[in-house]
Amino acid sequence: MSIFHALRVRVAQGTQFVADVRTAIPTGFRGRPEIKSTACGPDCEACVAACPTAAIKIDPVSIDLGRCVFCNECVAACPEAKIEFTAQPRMGGTSREDLVITAGAEERTRVRASEAFAKIFGRSLKLRQVSAGGCNGCELELGAIANVNFDIQRYGIEWVASPRHADGLVLSGTLTRTMRDAVRLAWDAMPEPRFLIAVGACAISGGLYDGASGVDRSFLDDVTPALYVPGCPAHPLTVVNAILDLLGVA
């Protein structure tokens, strides 16, 4: 390829990398929802009935981002237009409670920095991913955080091939019975200090498969995630920002 051809391709393609992942807003993305504080119609439970994952509760209306699959059915069902999905990718939490959105409390679902995590992992963080019954949606997006667009390596964060080299185990999928031992083996192989990140509705709550006969989430009875990253699938910007927020990166 001549230099002129290479330059022509470069001009045609423009800038591919996301220059500032902290402020980027993806187009056409269904991200952090907002709930208006206006009143519901009398006895209306249309959003609850429409939700496939029991993510919505009423009195007051709340959405659990750990269960939400961002399908938009609640928006279509609500006669009062109380719910709207913004394109904001920054959401997550260090506890399950932080993932529950109510009217006016959307900022609560932004990950708060941890001094301890910043001190230990702020300059170098190695991650190992295990798909425990995912559909490959979250897994594809997790792979993307290291591509040229999102380039998480610029922050000293990298995927590693072995759990023996990892600080954080990134779990996606609903945790099937057949993956129970593999998840445990990966976790047991990791050196201390180590922590768990649950990515996607499946890993956080079981998602659409919660309660299915092939699901065994007993690993999470012993190990509590330090970070929850919502989505179905989770957007790379949601993953990257949740990790950077936890590490206190500006």
Ligand code: SF4
């Ligand atoms: S967008 Fe989320 S809260 Fe709304 S119906 Fe779908 S899963 Fe339920």
Ligand code: SF4
């Ligand atoms: S959360 Fe959604 S995209 Fe991710 S593994 Fe589950 S079904 Fe697939």
